[in-house]
Amino acid sequence: MTIEKKEKEISRKDFxxxxxxxxxGVTLLGGVGGILTACSDQTTAEVQTTVEAKGxxxxxxxxxxxxxxxxxxxxxxxxxxxxx
Incomplete structure (x- = not known):
């Protein structure tokens, strides 16, 4: 009995x-967190308060x-x- 290993070759194009x-995928998933955070009302309120306080x-x-x-x-x- 011999066990044959089938080596999988991958072409440059597939790589x-x-x-x-x-x-x-990483770019899209990384951007989702920023988009969700930017949409929150709390963050927007904090920025507006800071701008109003400093002028x-x-x-x-x-x-x-x-x-x-x-x-x-x-x-x-x-x-x-x-x-x-």
């Missing part, structure tokens, strides 16, 4: 079809001159504290 279908920013934003040395120091410390 690419499977990968494409997987990516499309709308003026447009165009006023120009503020930056100190290059302070900006560099702040960026350096932020890089170190956040782990790169």
């Amino acid at each position: 690419l079809k499977g990968v494409g279908a997987s990516i499309a 709308k920013p003026e447009w165009p934003f006023p120009y503020a001159k930056l100190d290059a040395d302070k900006a560099a120091e702040r960026a350096y410390h932020a890089y170190l504290s956040k782990g790169g």
